[in-house]
């Protein structure tokens with residue numbers, strides 16, 4: 274018996290060893306260096322066994338090969354490669370987009386809420402992106418801004434009436450603000466204060482990520498067959514609620530004469546126009562209530578957490594940099610006084626230092642650490658002349674690029690000044706990618722920026738911040754995509770502002 278087990282064990286080791294050799298040869302043949310640790314399972318092993326975020330492993334590999342355009346990494350089913358060169362990143366995200374339009378997730382048609390812009394691919398993605406884009410233009414944003422600003426103003430009294438919110442857990446507080454603003458923007462709730470709406474609590478609950486959801490994502494990328502065979506649905510728990518809520522919303526809006534310029538308005542007009550049609554291929558997609566619910570759902574799932582993280586990280590950094598905090602307080606106070614407290618879209622958009630601070634904080638801590646693409650037809654990466662086969666997974670390292678001293682001198686230093694006018698000309702625009710790049714760049718980037726600024730302006734007008742760090746080193750939450758600091762918190766403290774009114 275022991276003898277048989279030994280044979281099996283040896284066989285397994287031999288197969289694993291050979292697969293590792295094969296992986297290495299695959300990339301060597303293409304002139305690409307190969308990451309030597311875990312030649313078969315890549316960084317999955319390190320991720321499972323260590324208490325670190327996924328992007329940190331990419332960062333290690335990125336730093337290990339400073340002169341390479343790309344690094345091959347171990348993988349079981351499909352070849353995998355980590356891109357380092359910005360021209361190659363541009364190649365797959367825009368120049369040769371058609372060969373790389375796939376996000377690498379496997380979903381099934383029956384998974385109602387998975388039929389969203391974020392997860393679908395190819396022509397269907399194009400149709401959805403086109404139909405949702407009108408919601409995210411600057412002119413729409415200006416019309417929506419009133420709603421965003423209202424939620425930002427409401428958060429101040431909401432915090433004052435719950436003093437424990439001032440003492441810590443700041444990420445949760447700003448996250449509530451982001452859910453509230455999104456709820457108001459999508460569902461048009463006109464309660465006195467959005468924070469009092471019971472709807473908000475329900476939504477926060479249904480979109481909460483769970484352990485199972487994380488596992489399904491891993492399966493979906495690594496073993497797509499299983500998703501198909503077992504008909505695994507990602508979001509069944511939220512389906513009933515979201516589809517129901519959208520159905521009610523659209524029913525109440527169809528006959529309403531006033532235009533509100535929000536998500537529901539757009540849905541009504543999309544449905545009036547009938548089928549979404551792709552002229553090139555003849556593909557038709559029916560904009561059912563279910564399909565529109567899937568989009569709304571994903572604005573919450575893809576939008577709330579990163580925006581909250583961006584606000585939180587900014588506050589955190591301000592708490593650690595008193596000069597920057599003072600300068601931003603001054604800028605905000607001056608704008609409040611000049612505009613008699615009416616912080617409209619244009620006023621906030623013109624706050625130059627706020628823009629620098631927010632961008633610099635998203636450079637240092639991009640809320641999303643990396644993104645990926647799957648190749649759908651053979652292509653060649655220009656730098657290094659690297660042949661990429663259909664089916665290959667390509668990783669785009671956002672965090673590591675943002676910390677590369679080739680693009681940012683003293684990359685670990687928070688220095689908003691590097692983004693000031695003339696200084697900015699020295700930077701490479703391609704090396705700033707908190708929202709991704711190219712055709713599948715974040716559709717909510719402008720909205721997120723406006724929302725983050727609205728929140729920061731109201732919070733900093735009324736409070737100052739104090740950052741608490743637990744321990745000496747920076748520590749990130751073990752998470753598959755996010756970049757989230759864990760051993761820190763922010764405290765809000767009432768501030769007396771001189772009133773010039």
Ligand code: HEM
Pocket residue numbers: 376390391392402571572573575576577579580583639640641644645707708709710712713714715716717718720721722
């Ligand atoms: C600071 C906040 C945000 C950050 C850092 C962020 C980051 C990103 C990134 C990196 C991508 C690209 C994914 C890829 O290339 O694979 C993305 C895509 C996307 N984001 Fe955001 N996002 C933010 C806010 C939002 C908001 C507020 C919304 C919704 C209103 C949103 C909706 C989406 C959607 C729908 C996509 C998919 C776009 C497509 O594939 O065509 N995001 N986001």
Ligand SMILES: *[C@@H]1O[C@H](CO)[C@@H](O)[C@H](O)[C@H]1NC(C)=O
Pocket residue numbers: 615616617618
């Ligand atoms: C605030 O400014 C905006 C844009 O200039 C304007 O539309 C709005 O009526 C103003 N609101 C108040 C209360 O003055």
Ligand SMILES: *[C@@H]1O[C@H](CO)[C@@H](O)[C@H](O)[C@H]1NC(C)=O
Pocket residue numbers: 628629632692693697718
């Ligand atoms: C901040 O980033 C946005 C893109 O996300 C860009 O349009 C803007 O010019 C940047 N501002 C500064 C000061 O770098």
Ligand SMILES: *[C@@H]1O[C@H](CO)[C@@H](O)[C@H](O)[C@H]1NC(C)=O
Pocket residue numbers: 426427429430614734735770772
């Ligand atoms: C924030 O502080 C300013 C100045 O003290 C005040 O006018 C404003 O009403 C406060 N905002 C809220 C929402 O309480």
